[in-house]
Structures are given as C-alpha cells and as structure tokens.
Amino acid sequence: MAMASNLAAFQKSQGLQVLCRKKDRERDHHPYKVIEITPPPKNLGIRCFPSNLQCGESVTIEGQAYTISAVTHRYQLRKGKYEPSEKRLDVLSTGRYILNLYLENLLEQS
Numbered sequence: 001m002a003m004a005s006n007l008a009a010f011q012k013s014q015g016l017q018v019l020c021r022k023k024d025r026e027r028d029h030h031p032y033k034v035i036e037i038t039p040p041p042k043n044l045g046i047r048c049f050p051s052n053l054q055c056g057e058s059v060t061i062e063g064q065a066y067t068i069s070a071v072t073h074r075y076q077l078r079k080g081k082y083e084p085s086e087k088r089l090d091v092l093s094t095g096r097y098i099l100n101l102y103l104e105n106l107l108e109q110s
Contacts, residue, residue: 033088034061037069038096049089058094067097 030051034044044061053059057068070090075082092100 030087033086035088035090036066036092037090038092044091053089059089059091061091065094066091067094069097 028051029048031046032049032053034047036042036044047061049059053068053071055068055070059066059068068089069092070088072086072088072090073084074086074088076085077083
C-alpha cells in the first residue's frame with residue numbers, strides 16, 4: 001500500500017513545476033495528479049507515489065483507502081521531442097472498486 005506525501009512547488013519560466021520532497025525523490029517517487037472518478041469526479045490533488053504503480057493497487061490518501069483504476073502518462077510535443085507533461089491516477093474508493101468488480105462479474109454471467 002502506497003502512502004501519499006506532501007509536495008513542494010516551484011515557479012519556473014515555463015510554468016508551475018511540482019517536485020516531490022527530497023526524501024521522496026531518493027525513494028524513486030514521482031508526482032501524480034489524483035482524480036477520484038466516482039461521479040462526480042473529484043480532484044484529490046497532486047501526490048507523490050512510487051513510479052511503478054499499476055491498476056488494482058491500493059493507495060492511502062488522507063487516511064482514506066483507494067484502489068487505482070487507471071494510470072495515465074501524457075506527453076506533449078515540444079521542439080520536435082515528446083516530453084512528459086502529466087502523470088495521472090484515476091482512483092475509486094476501495095469499497096466502490098470491489099462493488100464494480102462484483103457487478104461486472106454478475107453481468108458477464110447473465
């Protein structure tokens with residue numbers, strides 16, 4: 001289970017750059033934009049997590065357990081090169097994730 005941690009934000013000439021704290025960078029943590037996708041979608045902020053997160057893993061944010069539904073890495077073409085622009089986690093509360101799996105299983109069986 002991964003734990004979210006605080007971030008430091010610095011102003012750069014290109015815009016806002018978000019960096020994980022030094023102790024998180026040493027543990028190979030990266031900033032992710034976290035969205036709870038249960039309608040209506042809710043922005044949970046930008047959090048530091050390990051770079052090897054996958055769908056189905058459990059994470060804890062502010063004491064609440066969530067399960068990762070999707071991991072998205074976006075790239076933007078700048079000066080002929082693709083550069084990373086955003087890392088995003090789509091999450092569901094763990095109870096909702098299990099309920100969705102159960103309902104999908106029922107639908108397949110019918």
